[in-house]
Amino acid sequence: MLNLFDPYELSGLSLPNRMVMSPMTRTRATEDDVATDLLREYYVQRASAGLIITECTEVSDQAHGIMRAPGIQRPDQIAAWRGVTEGVHKAGGRIFLQIWHCGRVAHPEMRGGLSPVGPSPIAATGDFFLPRGRVDFPIPRQLAIDELPAIVATFAQATRNAREAGFDGVELHGANGYLQDQFLEDESNQRTDSYGGSIANRARLMLETVEAMITAWSPSRVGVRLSPSSLLYGMHDSNALETFGYVVRKLDVMRIAYLHFCEPNAKDLKTGKIQIQHVAKTFRPMTSLPIITGTGFDRNTANAVLSAGYADLVSFGVPYIANPDLVERFRSDAPLNKPDPSTFYGEGPKGYTDYPALSPTTAA
Numbered sequence: 446m447l448n449l450f451d452p453y454e455l456s457g458l459s460l461p462n463r464m465v466m467s468p469m470t471r472t473r474a475t476e477d478d479v480a481t482d483l484l485r486e487y488y489v490q491r492a493s494a495g496l497i498i499t500e501c502t503e504v505s506d507q508a509h510g511i512m513r514a515p516g517i518q519r520p521d522q523i524a525a526w527r528g529v530t531e532g533v534h535k536a537g538g539r540i541f542l543q544i545w546h547c548g549r550v551a552h553p554e555m556r557g558g559l560s561p562v563g564p565s566p567i568a569a570t571g572d573f574f575l576p577r578g579r580v581d582f583p584i585p586r587q588l589a590i591d592e593l594p595a596i597v598a599t600f601a602q603a604t605r606n607a608r609e610a611g612f613d614g615v616e617l618h619g620a621n622g623y624l625q626d627q628f629l630e631d632e633s634n635q636r637t638d639s640y641g642g643s644i645a646n647r648a649r650l651m652l653e654t655v656e657a658m659i660t661a662w663s664p665s666r667v668g669v670r671l672s673p674s675s676l677l678y679g680m681h682d683s684n685a686l687e688t689f690g691y692v693v694r695k696l697d698v699m700r701i702a703y704l705h706f707c708e709p710n711a712k713d714l715k716t717g718k719i720q721i722q723h724v725a726k727t728f729r730p731m732t733s734l735p736i737i738t739g740t741g742f743d744r745n746t747a748n749a750v751l752s753a754g755y756a757d758l759v760s761f762g763v764p765y766i767a768n769p770d771l772v773e774r775f776r777s778d779a780p781l782n783k784p785d786p787s788t789f790y791g792e793g794p795k796g797y798t799d800y801p802a803l804s805p806t807t808a809a
């Protein structure tokens with residue numbers, strides 16, 4: 446029976462185990478979006494993961510949607526990330542950079558007045574937090590069709606920059622209601638041009654982005670994250686199975702490194718609006734690509750999804766926030782540290798690099 450501690454060959458990258466650290470925004474970069482020594486320490490502490498996927502990282506100024514999220518577009522940002530990748534590699538780890546454009550999920554007040562952009566003038570739903578408190582999302586400026594090639598090009602450049610910074614690969618954040626997902630799902634995309642309407646049209650930006658990323662590096666260095674069942678920020682598709690099935694089959698042909706799925710979370714499941722309750726299980730028959738799946742897993746449920754054959758790797762988010770040595774803890778069946786949600790998006794080391802390892806030797 447397969448389990449989390451079995452090694453895995455991920456498109457030429459040898460992983461010592463099947464535990465992936467899920468991408469997580471922690472807002473510990475500088476005010477101008479540069480990775481710091483503290484951020485380096487955080488990832489180095491977690492180097493025993495089979496694979497680390499970093500927090501979402503902006504590809505351009507237009508992509509900026511979270512305060513103190515890092516970027517990868519400027520030389521100083523590339524240099525800072527190089528320190529992170531060197532640290533993780535020295536500690537024996539492997540690390541992909543998640544690259545991202547916020548699309549409509551942003552506010553002009555934290556972008557020097559720059560309006561968020563999206564496929565259509567439809568605001569995201571939910572809470573956006575500014576230093577002055579909670580605000581509504583504004584209606585985004587609809588992107589003109591001739592602006593899209595430049596956006597795709599920023600993902601190609603970010604991929605080249607990530608390679609220069611020493612990453613093992615890049616993951617497109619195609620999930621959770623950000624730009625490519627906004628184009629893909631029909632609740633947020635009401636366009637009537639060649640990027641709206643049919644599934645092929647709505648998937649165009651996502652697939653063009655991936656194509657540009659693999660041309661910039663190699664298919665074996667590019668992963669894609671998808672969340673077919675997420676309702677975050679008002680996302681929804683009237684036929685998620687067909688829409689995401691189309692994307693999965695197209696990515697299969699492109700022979701990318703992996704698909705990284707988000708399973709629905711408990712809150713979304715309760716709404717009764719979720720069309721796909723078991724994401725990896727549903728899409729597995731449509732692709733031979735390696736599959737990472739995540740959301741809500743513990744050691745036992747992760748081993749169960751691996752041995753059922755629905756996924757090759759399992760990603761862990763919150764458990765990795767609180768347990769830098771999650772691999773060792775799962776292996777020895779040790780108790781887990783309790784996460785403190787009040788520090789998930791804080792500043793400084795509290796709730797970031799101060800969660801204890803089992804013993805000083807189990808974390809770097």
Ligand SMILES: Cc1cc2nc3c(=O)[nH]c(=O)nc-3n(C[C@H](O)[C@H](O)[C@H](O)COP(=O)(O)O)c2cc1C
Binds near residue numbers: 469
């Ligand atoms: C603090 C926090 C920040 C997150 N930031 C990102 C992100 O930058 N990119 C992303 O794809 N998912 C992000 N997520 C979602 C996680 O990657 C993961 O899918 C989610 O936490 C569910 O997995 P879990 O139940 O193992 O925590 C974030 C989650 C948390 C808790």
